[in-house]
Amino acid sequence: MSASWAALRALKTNQSLRALFAADPQRFGRLSAKQDDLLLDYSKTALTADSLAALLALAEERQVAAQRDAMLSGEPINRSEGRAVLHTALRAGPDAEVRVKGVDVMPLVRASLARLEGFAEGVRSGAIAATDGGRFTDVVNIGIGGSDLGPVMVTLALAPYHDGPRVHFVSNVDGAHLHDVLKGLDPARTLFIIASKTFTTIETMTNAQSARRWLVAALGERAVEDHFAAVSTALDKAAAFGIDGGRVFGFWDWVGGRYSVWSAVGLPVMIAIGAQDFEAFLSGARAMDAHFRTAPLAENLPVLLGLIGVWHRNICGYGARALLPYDQRLARLPAYVQQLDMESNGKLVTRDGAPLPEGLSTGPLVWGEPGTNGQHAFYQLLHQGSDIIPCEFLIAAESHEPELAEHHTLLLANCLAQSEALARGKTLGEARAQLVSAGLPAAEVDRLAPYKVFPGNRPSITLAYRKLDPYTLGRLIALYEHRVFVEAAIWGINAFDQWGVELGKELATALLPAVQAAPGAVADPMTQGLLGHLRGL
Numbered sequence: 001m002s003a004s005w006a007a008l009r010a011l012k013t014n015q016s017l018r019a020l021f022a023a024d025p026q027r028f029g030r031l032s033a034k035q036d037d038l039l040l041d042y043s044k045t046a047l048t049a050d051s052l053a054a055l056l057a058l059a060e061e062r063q064v065a066a067q068r069d070a071m072l073s074g075e076p077i078n079r080s081e082g083r084a085v086l087h088t089a090l091r092a093g094p095d096a097e098v099r100v101k102g103v104d105v106m107p108l109v110r111a112s113l114a115r116l117e118g119f120a121e122g123v124r125s126g127a128i129a130a131t132d133g134g135r136f137t138d139v140v141n142i143g144i145g146g147s148d149l150g151p152v153m154v155t156l157a158l159a160p161y162h163d164g165p166r167v168h169f170v171s172n173v174d175g176a177h178l179h180d181v182l183k184g185l186d187p188a189r190t191l192f193i194i195a196s197k198t199f200t201t202i203e204t205m206t207n208a209q210s211a212r213r214w215l216v217a218a219l220g221e222r223a224v225e226d227h228f229a230a231v232s233t234a235l236d237k238a239a240a241f242g243i244d245g246g247r248v249f250g251f252w253d254w255v256g257g258r259y260s261v262w263s264a265v266g267l268p269v270m271i272a273i274g275a276q277d278f279e280a281f282l283s284g285a286r287a288m289d290a291h292f293r294t295a296p297l298a299e300n301l302p303v304l305l306g307l308i309g310v311w312h313r314n315i316c317g318y319g320a321r322a323l324l325p326y327d328q329r330l331a332r333l334p335a336y337v338q339q340l341d342m343e344s345n346g347k348l349v350t351r352d353g354a355p356l357p358e359g360l361s362t363g364p365l366v367w368g369e370p371g372t373n374g375q376h377a378f379y380q381l382l383h384q385g386s387d388i389i390p391c392e393f394l395i396a397a398e399s400h401e402p403e404l405a406e407h408h409t410l411l412l413a414n415c416l417a418q419s420e421a422l423a424r425g426k427t428l429g430e431a432r433a434q435l436v437s438a439g440l441p442a443a444e445v446d447r448l449a450p451y452k453v454f455p456g457n458r459p460s461i462t463l464a465y466r467k468l469d470p471y472t473l474g475r476l477i478a479l480y481e482h483r484v485f486v487e488a489a490i491w492g493i494n495a496f497d498q499w500g501v502e503l504g505k506e507l508a509t510a511l512l513p514a515v516q517a518a519p520g521a522v523a524d525p526m527t528q529g530l531l532g533h534l535r536g537l
C-alpha cells in the first residue's frame with residue numbers, strides 16, 4: 001500500500017471526541033457538509049483537519065474524480081462483465097445525452113419511462129383492467145435481490161404517498177412467502193409483476209410458476225395475459241413464460257440489479273405512488289448525481305461519506321457499520337444498503353483480477369434497524385461492547401404525522417441523544433458522582449459504578465434532512481450508491497460485478513437431484529450428514 005496510507009495512519013489522533021469538541025467549538029461547522037437541506041454531520045468521528053486533508057489527497061491520488069467521470073460518461077468500467085455502469089442515465093432528465101459505445105441511450109430511457117408511466121397510470125385508473133373488466137386492487141411483485149429490495153424499501157418509505165393499488169412482494173423461494181402473501185388475495189383482483197433482470201433466477205422463476213398455477217386454477221389459462229407483467233433485460237425469456245409483449249418492460253445490461261430501482265424494476269413503486277411522485281423520486285437522485293459530479297471533493301457528500309468509510313475500515317480497522325434510520329418507514333433501508341454495499345464491495349481481487357494489496361481490507365459488514373427500536377435491542381453492544389461499530393443515523397426534521405407531533409419530538413431527541421452518548425460516554429468519576437447524588441451508600445456506589453461506565457469516543461455520522469419525501473429518498477439512495485462507488489474507487493475494486501454469489505447457486509443446482517432422491521447420493525461428507533438428518537426427521 002502506498003505512502004498515503006502510512007501518512008493517514010500516522011494522523012490517527014489519540015484525542016477523544018470530548019477533547020476534540022472542547023478544543024474547537026467550531027468543530028460541527030468544520031466537519032459537516034450540505035446538499036441543500038441534506039446535512040452530513042461527521043464531527044463525531046475522529047477526523048481532524050489534517051486527516052481529512054490526507055483523505056482528500058488519497059482521493060486525488062486514487063483519481064476518484066476521473067473514475068467517477070468515466071462511469072458517468074458510459075465507459076465500460078465493469079470490466080469483468082465488459083459493461084458500462086449507467087444507472088445515473090435512468091434519472092438523467094429530459095435534456096440529457098448519455099452515450100454507450102457512441103450511441104445516445106437517452107431516447108431509449110425516455111421511451112421506456114413513458115411506457116412504464118402509461119402502464120402504471122392505466123393500472124391505477126382501472127383503464128388497464130383484470131380479465132373480468134374490474135380494477136386491480138392488489139399487485140404482487142415477484143423478484144429477489146435487486147429485483148425486490150429496492151421496490152420493497154422505497155414502497156415502504158413512501159407509504160404516505162400511496163394512492164394506488166396495494167403492493168405486495170414475494171422474494172424467498174420458501175413457499176411460505178408466496179403462500180402467506182396470496183392467502184389474503186383474490187385472484188380476480190390481483191396483478192403479478194415478475195421482475196428478474198436475467199429471467200433465470202431460480203427463486204423468481206419458481207415463485208412465478210406457482211403464482212401462475214394459483215391464478216390459472218381460479219381464472220383459467222386465458223387470464224394469464226391480463227394478470228401478468230414482466231420486468232427484465234431478457235425479453236425473449238419473459239415472452240417464453242407466456243407474458244404478453246405489451247406487458248414486458250425492459251431495461252439494459254448497463255443497469256446493475258442492485259442499482260435498478262430507477263428502471264422498470266421500480267414499476268410497483270410507480271403503481272403505488274403514481275408517475276408524478278416517481279418523477280420526483282428520480283429528480284432527487286438526479287440532484288445528488290449533479291452534486292456528486294460538480295461539488296468540490298471537500299464538500300461532496302458521497303466523496304466525504306466514502307472517505308469516512310475508508311477511514312473507519314482501513315485506518316481504524318472497524319469491520320462493520322450500523323445503519324440506524326430514525327424513521328420507521330426506512331425499516332428496509334439497512335437491508336437495501338446491505339445488498340448495495342456488500343454485494344458491490346465484498347471483493348478479494350482488484351478490478352484487474354489481481355490479489356488485493358497486502359493488508360487492504362474492502363467492504364465492511366453493513367447492518368441495522370430503525371431507531372428507537374434498536375435502542376431496546378442491540379445498542380447495549382454499541383455503547384459497551386468490546387468492538388467499536390461506527391453508527392450512521394438518519395433523521396428528518398418533519399414527520400408526515402403533524403397530529404402526532406410529540407412522537408417526532410421524542411424520536412428526534414432519542415436520535416440526538418444516541419450520537420452524543422456514543423461520543424461522550426460516561427467516565428467512572430461521572431458514574432460515581434451520579435450514584436452519590438442519587439443518595440446511594442458508598443459500598444453501593446463502589447459496587448455499581450463499574451457497570452455504569454461508558455467508554456465513549458464511539459464514532460457516528462448523522463444525515464439530517466427536512467422530510468422523507470420522494471425527492472429526498474431519491475437523494476439518499478443515490479448518495480449511498482455513490483458512496484459505494486467512491487470506496488471501490490479508492491480500493492481499486494470493481495463494485496459492479498458479483499461473482500461471489502455464484503458458487504452457492506452452482507452447488508444448490510448440483511445438490512437438487514440428490515435432495516429430491518436418497519441421501520446416499522450425496523458424495524460430499526460436508527453435506528451428507530445434514531441431509532441424512534433432515535431426511536430422517
Ligand code: F6P
Nearest residue numbers: 145146147196197198201257501
Ligand atoms: O444472486 C445475486 C443476484 O444476481 C443479484 O445481483 C440480483 O439482484 C439478484 O440475484 C436477482 O437477479 P435477477 O434480477 O436476474 O433475478
